[in-house]
Amino acid sequence: xxxxxxxxxxxxxxxxxxxxxxxxxxxxxxxxxxxxxxxxxxxxxxxxxxxxxxxxxxxxxxxxxxxxxxxxxxxxxxxxxxxxxxxxxxxxxxxxxxxxxxxx
Numbered sequence: 858x859x860x861x862x863x864x865x866x867x868x869x870x871x872x873x874x875x876x877x878x879x880x881x882x883x884x885x886x887x888x889x890x891x892x893x894x895x896x897x898x899x900x901x902x903x904x905x906x907x908x909x910x911x912x913x914x915x916x917x918x919x920x921x922x923x924x925x926x927x928x929x930x931x932x933x934x935x936x937x938x939x940x941x942x943x944x945x946x947x948x949x950x951x952x953x954x955x956x957x958x959x960x961x
Contacts, residue, residue, distance in 0.1 A: 860916035862923065863907040864935060867899035872931050876920040878913060906935040 861880045865873045865887060873896050877883035884904055890897040910916040923931065933941045 858913070859909045859911060860913040861907050861909050862916050862920045864905050864923070864931060865896060865902040866905045867896060867902050869899050871899065872905075872928065873899075873902065874920055874923040874931070876913070876916040880907060906937075 858878055860876055860878045861883075862874065862876045863880060863883070865875070865884075867873060873887075875883065875887075886892060887896045887902050888900065890900065896902050908919075910919065923934065926934070927945075930942060930945050933945060
């Protein structure tokens, strides 16, 4: 069964990443505060990006990855600018390596 990873833009301008096997139902749940949580206090929400995966497990793994991304990286994903995502990743890696060397 295919599964989706999606990003919502909340009324406060923040982003929420999630995954589901039924995108339409899950959007309805977010928009109607079906579950109390992050998005229920930031309505309305708007779907700004989604992609399907062959399995729930694949979608879950990518969702966890996206949840840890910076706002800039999420906005780059929303624009589907994969070249810029690679640039951000490279810059992040270089920054981590510099910090590691400074501590050593």
